[in-house]
Amino acid sequence: MxxxxxxxxxxxxxxxxxxxxxxxWVLLFLSPxxxxxxxxxxxxxxxxxxxxxxxxxxxxxxxxxxxxxNYVELVxxxxxxxxxxxxxxxTILYVPxxxxxxxxxATMLNGVGGRSAGFxxxxxxxxxxxxxxxxxxxxxxxxxxQSGILNQALRSVGLSGPSxxxxxxxxxxxxxxxxxxxxxxxxIILFAALRNVPSELYxxxxxxxxxxxxxxxxxxxxxxxxxxxxxxxxNTISSLQLFSEVYTMFYGTxxxxxxxxxxxxxxxxxxLFRNAFEFFEMGYASALAWALFIVILIITLVQIRLSKRxxxxxGE
Amino acid sequence: xxxxxxxxxxxxxxxxxxxxxxxxxSPDETTGSEPSAAASAGSGAPAPSGDAGGLEAxxxxxxxxxxxxxxxxxxxxxxxxxxxxxxxxxxxxxxxxGFEAAGFLTALQSxxxxxxxxxxxxxxxxxxxxxxxxxxxxxxxxxxxxxxxxREAAMQQLTQDGTLYGLPDFFDTAxxxxxxxxxxxDNVDPNLDWSDWDAIAEANEQxxxxxxxxxxxxxIDPKVAGDYSFFNLWVxxxxxxxxxxxxxTAQLDSxxxxxxxxxxxxxxxxxxxVSEFLDFRNSVELNGDFFGSPNxxxxxxxxxxxxxxxxxxxxxxxxxxxxxxxxxFLTREGEPITFQDGQGWAIVEGTDNxxxxxxxxxxxxxxxAWVAAAEVRxxxxxxxxxxxxxxxxxxxxxxxxxxxxxxxxSETPTFEAAVEAVLEAQEHxxxxxxxxxxxxxxxxxxxxxxxxxxxAATPEEALQAAQEEAQAALDAAAP
Numbered sequence: 001m002x003x004x005x006x007x008x009x010x011x012x013x014x015x016x017x018x019x020x021x022x023x024x025w026v027l028l029f030l031s032p033x034x035x036x037x038x039x040x041x042x043x044x045x046x047x048x049x050x051x052x053x054x055x056x057x058x059x060x061x062x063x064x065x066x067x068x069x070n071y072v073e074l075v076x077x078x079x080x081x082x083x084x085x086x087x088x089x090x091t092i093l094y095v096p097x098x099x100x101x102x103x104x105x106a107t108m109l110n111g112v113g114g115r116s117a118g119f120x121x122x123x124x125x126x127x128x129x130x131x132x133x134x135x136x137x138x139x140x141x142x143x144x145x146q147s148g149i150l151n152q153a154l155r156s157v158g159l160s161g162p163s164x165x166x167x168x169x170x171x172x173x174x175x176x177x178x179x180x181x182x183x184x185x186x187x188i189i190l191f192a193a194l195r196n197v198p199s200e201l202y203x204x205x206x207x208x209x210x211x212x213x214x215x216x217x218x219x220x221x222x223x224x225x226x227x228x229x230x231x232x233x234x235n236t237i238s239s240l241q242l243f244s245e246v247y248t249m250f251y252g253t254x255x256x257x258x259x260x261x262x263x264x265x266x267x268x269x270x271x272l273f274r275n276a277f278e279f280f281e282m283g284y285a286s287a288l289a290w291a292l293f294i295v296i297l298i299i300t301l302v303q304i305r306l307s308k309r310x311x312x313x314x315g316e
Numbered sequence: 317x318x319x320x321x322x323x324x325x326x327x328x329x330x331x332x333x334x335x336x337x338x339x340x341x342s343p344d345e346t347t348g349s350e351p352s353a354a355a356s357a358g359s360g361a362p363a364p365s366g367d368a369g370g371l372e373a374x375x376x377x378x379x380x381x382x383x384x385x386x387x388x389x390x391x392x393x394x395x396x397x398x399x400x401x402x403x404x405x406x407x408x409x410x411x412x413x414g415f416e417a418a419g420f421l422t423a424l425q426s427x428x429x430x431x432x433x434x435x436x437x438x439x440x441x442x443x444x445x446x447x448x449x450x451x452x453x454x455x456x457x458x459x460x461x462x463x464x465x466x467r468e469a470a471m472q473q474l475t476q477d478g479t480l481y482g483l484p485d486f487f488d489t490a491x492x493x494x495x496x497x498x499x500x501x502d503n504v505d506p507n508l509d510w511s512d513w514d515a516i517a518e519a520n521e522q523x524x525x526x527x528x529x530x531x532x533x534x535x536i537d538p539k540v541a542g543d544y545s546f547f548n549l550w551v552x553x554x555x556x557x558x559x560x561x562x563x564x565t566a567q568l569d570s571x572x573x574x575x576x577x578x579x580x581x582x583x584x585x586x587x588x589x590v591s592e593f594l595d596f597r598n599s600v601e602l603n604g605d606f607f608g609s610p611n612x613x614x615x616x617x618x619x620x621x622x623x624x625x626x627x628x629x630x631x632x633x634x635x636x637x638x639x640x641x642x643x644x645f646l647t648r649e650g651e652p653i654t655f656q657d658g659q660g661w662a663i664v665e666g667t668d669n670x671x672x673x674x675x676x677x678x679x680x681x682x683x684x685a686w687v688a689a690a691e692v693r694x695x696x697x698x699x700x701x702x703x704x705x706x707x708x709x710x711x712x713x714x715x716x717x718x719x720x721x722x723x724x725x726s727e728t729p730t731f732e733a734a735v736e737a738v739l740e741a742q743e744h745x746x747x748x749x750x751x752x753x754x755x756x757x758x759x760x761x762x763x764x765x766x767x768x769x770x771x772a773a774t775p776e777e778a779l780q781a782a783q784e785e786a787q788a789a790l791d792a793a794a795p
Binding site for chain 2: 057058059060140141144145146147148160163165166167168259261262263274277278279280
């Protein structure tokens with residue numbers, strides 16, 4: 001009887017000879033992405049980090065190293081705090097609403113069967129395909145306080161709608177409504193997650209006497225919590241970077257069409273853009289970009305940390 | 317799967333955050349477009365130009381901030397074609413879009429930067445201060461251009477420390493436009509004394525109809541919400557100035573500026589809140605299409621506002637039967653006054669074809685080019701059966717021919733009187749001083765006006781706060 005032969009397994013993290021053979025091929029096939037990452041992301045990031053320590057003026061192409069001055073300045077800049085407040089206000093309002101509405105619409109879509117299912121899925125996603133500039137322009141008409149269809153609808157049920165475009169107290173809420181129009185991406189992700197919830201779980205819950213609400217709370221939500229977390233992270237980041245639609249509505253050629261938007265619609269990335277390309281303070285704008293990077297990093301890390309408590313991954 | 321995607325997506329998104337609005341996030345209007353070759357570009361071989369100045373121009377030039385292929389504007393197209401007849405070996409290509417700062421900035425950083433740029437005269441000071449525009453004194457001398465034919469206020473904006481950096485393209489001035497029928501209906505004289513602010517306020521009360529959410533007709537729109545030039549005009553009319561002549565000192569908290577803001581805010585407040593006022597004004601359904609038909613004159617929903625003279629062309633096209641009473645904007649002493657704005661043609665510093673660039677800009681604003689363009693526009697108007705109200709070129713020699721020999725509005729006395737009022741106003745135009753921080757200064761002023769109009773601050777508080785901010789911006793940008 002011979003002794004059992006020990007199977008040689010590579011230590012974790014070590015590459016086998018076979019691995020080494022395929023590495024060049026892996027790198028070759030990954031190279032378009034790697035080159036793209038280096039050229040279009042890492043180098044610009046490094047460059048913007050350097051610019052953030054200078055007073056670079058892109059127009060005159062002159063910049064001097066000024067250390068942390070841009071960062072010190074942005075701490076005391078009232079427009080930074082204003083734009084940050086506007087951005088966070090929007091995010092706090094938009095992200096939960098987009099998720100709640102997304103779950104609701106995805107649940108409805110999940111209940112639609114037959115030939116109409118494809119139609120409804122397409123219809124829900126269609127707003128996402130509309131260019132953001134077109135969305136901004138469209139909502140200038142929809143949100144007009146006097147003749148916009150939103151206020152007309154409110155009037156038809158006896159409510160007096162606010163001036164969504166011109167009353168500083170309502171401008172951001174109007175923007176939330178606009179952005180909720182295009183939550184098709186969120187809906188599709190949540191819809192896909194809902195489709196993956198095993199029907200046996202609902203069956204078991206029903207046998208245990210759970211009603212529809214209890215099934216939703218105790219089966220559906222935990223089972224789609226991974227998708228909900230994904231949507232939470234992505235929507236938070238995109239909210240903090242909101243730009244195109246709002247710029248179209250209140251800045252650029254539309255400037256002058258509203259009052260109060262100069263402050264109420266000053267979102268962080270808009271202020272960043274204006275510093276870079278309208279006021280030609282590229283160094284300061286770079287510092288703003290890095291400050292935003294840090295804010296997003298912190299928020300995302302907190303979210304990931306909290307997710308360990310609330311997110312259930314099947315198979316764990 | 318989703319779990320794996322989360323950190324990956326989050327990491328990617330975080331990476332992108334540091335780059336601000338990337339290409340995907342940029343609004344369409346800030347992305348540059350590829351230049352297109354002009355229809356009849358020449359071979360580029362040197363040849364006698366035939367220009368009055370005797371320039372020899374050839375080769376390629378890239379013109380930023382102007383459209384040729386993508387526009388049906390005959391004034392633009394005719395002048396380009398005139399230039400190409402004059403310089404058959406010059407091959408201009410165009411950015412095919414109006415000037416926008418981000419696109420220009422990007423173009424400057426490219427391997428093939430623009431040779432010529434067309435910029436708003438109110439913004440050109442920033443670009444001159446940056447050293448990106450080349451002096452053109454030698455250019456105009458070589459081309460034999462008599463610069464005295466260009467309107468003085470426009471030339472002031474194109475001149476810095478005695479050096480010329482551009483030639484004016486168009487000369488827009490503001491006048492009062494009053495819907496005669498609306499005034500007569502409310503027993504108000506359409507030839508109102510526009511120097512008397514009490515009379516303006518009183519007329520406004522008489523002319524407006526409804527209020528707040530039930531507003532039915534705007535009496536007088538002072539045009540200060542979101543419009544720097546018009547607020548500037550009210551301050552000038554009141555004897556003040558927002559910016560010192562050298563463009564380096566903010567004067568936002570002067571008594572004249574505060575009073576002008578208080579007065580214009582009062583005019584708007586008579587209609588309800590500024591929100592209600594603007595909601596009504598911007599509603600196509602209630603107030604018509606400002607650039608189309610039916611417009612506010614057709615609907616009888618706006619009685620008077622100050623506006624640049626080009627709106628007469630819009631009115632002539634869309635509401636040729638509307639009776640308009642056009643009067644110069646007046647100071648409180650009764651003197652005509654108007655800001656002027658328009659574009660400026662400039663040569664980009666470091667161009668590799670300075671002769672071509674010089675030939676192009678001098679030809680585009682030459683008397684012959686303007687007159688040729690006006691002739692085509694006139695023929696077009698005649699064909700359409702619409703009155704030809706002229707082209708306000710900024711070239712007084714061309715204007716003399718256009719308005720002295722070509723414009724005949726005897727069959728449309730409304731527009732005849734209107735054009736006379738505009739021509740009178742042109743003689744009293746001032747230049748908004750050049751500033752090294754033009755855009756930032758403008759934004760600060762607009763913000764202050766917004767703050768006052770929305771009631772977030774009194775006019776005095778808003779302008780005092782803006783004064784500090786504006787001065788800091790000017791100091792930071794000063795060369």
